Amino acid sequence: MVSRNSLSGPLDPAPDAGYVDPPPRKGFFTDTSVCIGCKACEVACKEWNGVPSDGLNLLGMSFDNTGMLGADSWRHVAFIEQARPIGAQSAPFADLPTGPSGSAAAAAVVEAGVVATGHAPGLGTRGKQEPVADAAADSAESATAFLGMPTATLPGAGGDVAARTDLRWLMASDVCKHCTHAACLDVCPTGSLFRTEFGTVVVQQDICNGCGYCVSACPYGVIDKRETDGRAWKCTLCYDRLKGDMEPACAKACPTESIQFGDLDELRERADRRLEQLHGSGVQEARLYGHDENDGVGGDGAFFLLLDEPEVYGLPPDPIVSTKDLPDMWRRAGLAAAVMAVGVVSAFVGGRR
Amino acid sequence: MAEAHPVGFQWVMEAKARGAKVIHVDPRFTRTSALADTFVPLRAGSDVAFLGGIINYVLQNDLDFREYVVAYTNAATIVSDQFVDVDDLDGLFSGFDPETRTYDSSSWQYEGTEGHEGDASSGESHGGATPSDIQRDETLQHPRCVYQVLKRHYARYTPEMVQRVCGVPPEKFLEVCQAWAANSGRERTTMLVYSVGWTQHTTGVQYIRAGAILQLLLGNVGRPGGGIMPLRGHASIQGSTDIPTLFNLLPGYLPMPHHEQHETLQQWVDDMRLPGQKGFWSNAGAYGVSLLKAYWGDAATAENDYCFDHLPRLTGDHGTYQQVLDMIDGKIKGYFLLGQNPAVGSAHGKAQRLGMANLDWLVVRDLFMIESATFWQDGPEVATGEIVPEECRTEVFFLPAASYVEKEGTFTQTQRLLQWREKAVDAEGDCRSELWFVYHLGEMVRQRLAGSTEQRDRAVLDLVWDYPTHGVHAEPSAEAVLQEINGFQVADRSPLSSFTELKDDGSTVGGCWIYTGVYADGVNQAARRKPRAEQDEVAAEWGWAWPANRRLLYNRASADPQGRPWSDRKKYLWWDEDKGEWSGPDVPDFEKNKAPGYRAPDGASGVEAINGDDPFIMQSDGKGWLYAPVGLIDGPMPTHYEAAESPFRNSLYGQQGNPTRKVYEHPSNLTNPSPPEPHSDVFPFIFTTSRLTEHHTSGAMSRYVEYLAELMPAMFVEVSPELAAERRLEHLGWAHIVTARSAIEARVLVTDRMVPLRVENRVVHQVWLPYHWGQGGLTAGDSANDLLSINLDPNALIQESKVGTCDVRPGRRPTGPALLDFVEDYRRRAGVADGQHIPIVTAGSSGRVDNEHEGTEN
Helix, strand or coil: CCCCCCCCCCCCHHHHCCCCCCCCCEEEEEEHHHCCCCCHHHHHHHHHHCCCCCCCCCCCECCECCCCCECCECEEEEEEEECCCCCCCCCCCCCCCCCCCCHHHHHHHHHHHHHHHCCCCCCCCCCCCHHHHHHHHHHHHHHCHHHHCCCCCCCCCCCCCCCCCCCEEEEEEEECCCECCCHHHHHCCCCCEEECCCCCEEECHHHCCCCCHHHHHCCCCCCEECCCCCCEECCCCCHHHHHCCCCCHHHHHCCCCCEEEEEHHHHHHHHHHHHHHHHHCCCCCCEEECCCCCCCCCCECEEEEECCCHHHHCCCCCCCCHHHHHHHHHHHHHHHHHHHHHHHHHHHHHHHC | CCCCCCCCHHHHHHHHHCCCCCEEEECCCCHHHHHCCEEEECCCCCHHHHHHHHHHHHHHCCCCCHHHHHHHEHHHEEECCCCCCHHHCCCCCCCEECCCCEEEHHHHCECCCCCCCCEHHHCCCCCCCCCCCCCECCCCCCCCEHHHHHHHHCCCCCHHHHHHHHCCCHHHHHHHHHHHHHCCCCCCCCCEEEEHHHHCCCCHHHHHHHHHHHHHHCCCCCCCCCCEEEECCCCCCCHHHHCCCCCCEEHHHEECCECCCCCCHHHHHHHHHCCCCECHHHHHHHHHHHHHHHHHHHHCCCCCHHHHHHCCCECCCCCHHHHHHHHHCCCCCEEEEECCCHHHHCCCHHHHHHHHCCCCEEEEEECCCCHHHHHHHHCHHHHHCCCCCCCCCCEEEEEEECCHHHCCEEEECCCCEEEEECCCCCCCCCCECHHHHHHHHHHHHHHHHCCCCCHHHHHHHCCCCCCCEECCCCEECHHHHHHHHHCEECCCCCECCCHHHCCCCCCEECCCHHHCCCCHHHCCHHHCECCHHHCCCCCCCECEECCCCCCCCCHHHHECCCCCECCCCCCCCEEECCCCEEECCCCCCCCCCCCCCCCCCCCCCEHHHCCCCCCCCCCCCCCECCCCCCCCCCCCCCCCCECCCCCCCCCCCCCCECCCCEECCCCCCCCCCCCCCCCHHHCCEEEEEECCCCCCCCCCCCCCCHHHHCCCCCCEEEECHHHHHHHCCCCCCEEEEECCCCEEEEEEEECCCCCCEEECCEEECEEEEECCCCCCCCCCCCCHHHHCCCEECCCCCCECCCCEEEEEEECCCCCCHHHHHHHHHHHHHHCCCCCCCCCCCCCCCCCCCCCCCCCCCC
16 A cells, blocks of 8 residues: 555545545635634634633734644634735725834734743643733833833824834634644554544544654644643544534634635635636735645645745744655665675675685 | 624625625724725714715715616705704704704704604604605705705715814725715615614714615615615514514504503504505504504403503603613612623613612523622622622522523524524523513413402403413423414414504404514414525525515615616516516515506505605605604704714814713713813723624623633733823733723733824824623623713614723723722813713804814804
8 A cells, every 4th residue: 555655745645544445535725815713613613522722811912812723722713913915905004193013012922922821732721821911911011112112203293103004914724734644643653643534634532642742743733732631632624524424613614614625626626716816806925835735745635825924824834744754764774774784794705805 | 794793794705706895994903804905994983974975975976876866765855944954053953952952853844844743852753744745856956955955964074074083084085985886876786784883872873874875875775785784783683673672662663652642542553654644654553453462362452442551651761771870869679681781781881780789689581690690799899899799789580591592483683584493402400591481470470460450450461471381391382472473363363474464453463563474374484494596596485584575675666767677787676567566586565566657646645655666665755865854863964973972073063962962961970071171181092892703792602601711811902002102001911991980901902903093183092992891701801881971872772882082091900999089080180070061062162162173163
């Protein structure tokens, strides 16, 4: 069953994993250009999958109080405020008496907030509620020098002050990418992580031993250990619902069809058409992310249409599965072994002289 | 809309995908703005100036849909020469009595009808009587025709004035004007969608009127893709207006009788139908008597006026805010709260809580132990010492309620569509439905009263109270209630299929005349779920819409006067000459066989008096009203008044605010000063409140739910970077917001989405607060509604909760009794201490203070 691209490159993962006549590979196409940030996906996911709350933390990251994906957040809606327009949108604040943007200062606080939540993969968040605010507020104090600086003139009145005219508010629902080449699965020593017949990647909680190798292996920082039980958790693409011929809870709940579920081939075509439409209507910044089968993970089962660089959304620009370099590493190791063998042999050969 | 109605917003996104341009006008940049093509920020409370500016743009540039306007609106009708507009009276219409602050509307009438109804204060109105021979000038040249009156009224609402009053740059304003006008007319229609925050102003009804005038001028009413769509604030709020939870209405918009004006059934009916009037209200007797038969069944006979005397009578204002102040004054003893949380969700939270703390008993039925049930032990007034738990006299009964998935019934949504909802699961424990509660409470009261010979008990004992029950908890049948609402023949209990079958002779029962037909043929029509793929786009077999399953009201207007569609693109209803009837995918909102050429005979009244080209069949002249000669308390045309609390002097008139607004001059209800009064600078900023997607109204259904609470886990206030700099506010730090009522604290979010505006040549800051928080739940916080005063729209008695003035300070607010001293100091500085109230009639007073008066004309 091991094919040429088993470790990297284009591949249909279910047959590669040994399924005979599996159903077409399933996935998500998340079109962030129509996301309205309602967070219905986050709630529907938690309701269906019984994911616990991840605490009451006001992060100050615009309307995002989830922070990032983790053991207790399998969908995460990011909110990004930027002083630039979307496509042909007219400048919302043109001719208004605005001053400079507060976003630079806010961004510093955001960073502090994220650090303070301890909401990084593997660290967990529960029981750490109050310090977030305090740490973030402390940070705000040090980072937002402009906030305490009253000016002699009205905001925006001075000619040397850069007035805000543009604003766009990006929203995007992030999720496990269900990589074609899933590093989490490859490094799992117990076989707890497995490839389903739908080509998705799922953790079997009953045999996860909590070693955490998957957490460090994931190039997207998605899979995460839950502090309370030590096991790894992430999106299952609602494996149970798929088995019952139902779409995943988040896609079902999404009111604007920002989250689209279906056969991956079909979704990729749909995404190409949407991208073309957006480019045609002047939204040149639109781009696809995770759709390319030749990228570092062999393409994602859950891919996105973004309106800015992936980093803006907290996504890695060039994710690479850790197994991608495996053949090369083995080759080098093999070469080294061969050289060594040759050396040894030649030593003996030389010794006979 | 994306914030409060994300599910409905999918259709906006779908329209956008098909090329629609989406314009969003809002004081703050919301999730809706993020997806709109154009965002227009404006000053909260300046909407009539904005819409009036668009009306003026349409009229000055002859952009109205002239054929529609002449044929279907009252544009051509001549107004009485006694009418004097606001421009000549410094912001007042003719007929104003400064003592009572009410209008005598007799001078507002059409020419030749001045003798009719002169009392504008009757509130809920059905359009007054209009004789069939009213004078019209279809050339629209007569100086007193509605078209010219309207044109003069709005002539001052220029783009420059819009910029000065609303803070909207002219380019932005013209973009909106042009887009709206260009997308209206014969080939295209535009829909006006608003969420109910729009109504929450002292001029709220006139906001909607201004929208209606614009839509009528552009031919966007009664046509597919047009109309005015209010997005209601809860599931079935439309239903609880149709079958009302309002003190002054009975089911089907029949007025609650008044103790002086409606001593007899005949007086009540005549007041609704106005003898000689055109239109369907002429059958009001049948609607009223059938309702009385639904209430009192066999006991209701012709001899006893169908038990008309059993109905309670209005003696004045019994609205929710009057009641609360009456509670504070000890005039009300008991209070039922069914799914309502006024301690957090209603304006002036302190007044709400102090009122509820002064009752004999309070019954709270809700999903969670909400603030309105616990205020006596943990409310903000306990901290300040104003409520002492050990001494609070109110006995509170908390009864757990079944949720929407645990009971059956109908929801009525904004399209007037009734949809039947099945019960999914049984409620746990003691949780019960409202239907169960009301039915069994009635049973118990009737048992207590059984055998009574007191006349006053007859109203309860004579009630038809025979709903079948089922299950271990004896749940009444919701379907039986729906059957009664639908109505039936008394003789054989056969269900009625249309309200035209209702009779005023006691032979029919009808619990809500506009709902007749929902159980036509003995079938629950609201439960129909035919998929859209199996029917046309009107989807007439999905649920049931009142009246008569009509999906588009006044749809006769979708055809031209001769009965032909205005255009092929907007084809909806048309006259089929061969069949002699109106055809189309929808139920005609017109008599099916009345030809376009029909002309009412002389002396006709009622339905017969409606001409074949009069689409607005509920109006007494069959026309859409650009000018409302009756029915509104505060004037026949929307006029810009400043909000009850505003940092600015009215630019257009000496009259500062709505002169007829309802103000309760109660010691607990102080209003911040506005110009021309001094000291308005004590509260220099504007605040507005609204919802977040993540929470629901008072938070009673969301702050207590883990998965929702974590999404918005703290009360916050949003400020612009400019205001943050000015007031030294720190992102994620604390701020407190102060009004003459109270001070609340919130976490600060500094965001580029909030911007200062330039209004009247000075910069004004607006802050925004969500109103979801209270002291209970998983995430607790101060309540934004504690900041509000009780200033009401005079027509609908709805509170002005979307705009007020405030001060914003960094850090947390004082606590305990110190909070009272803190607020008192603000009151003293603002000149409203000791229960002083600011004057309301300011016309003719311009120049009273020497700044900010350039807009007045005297």
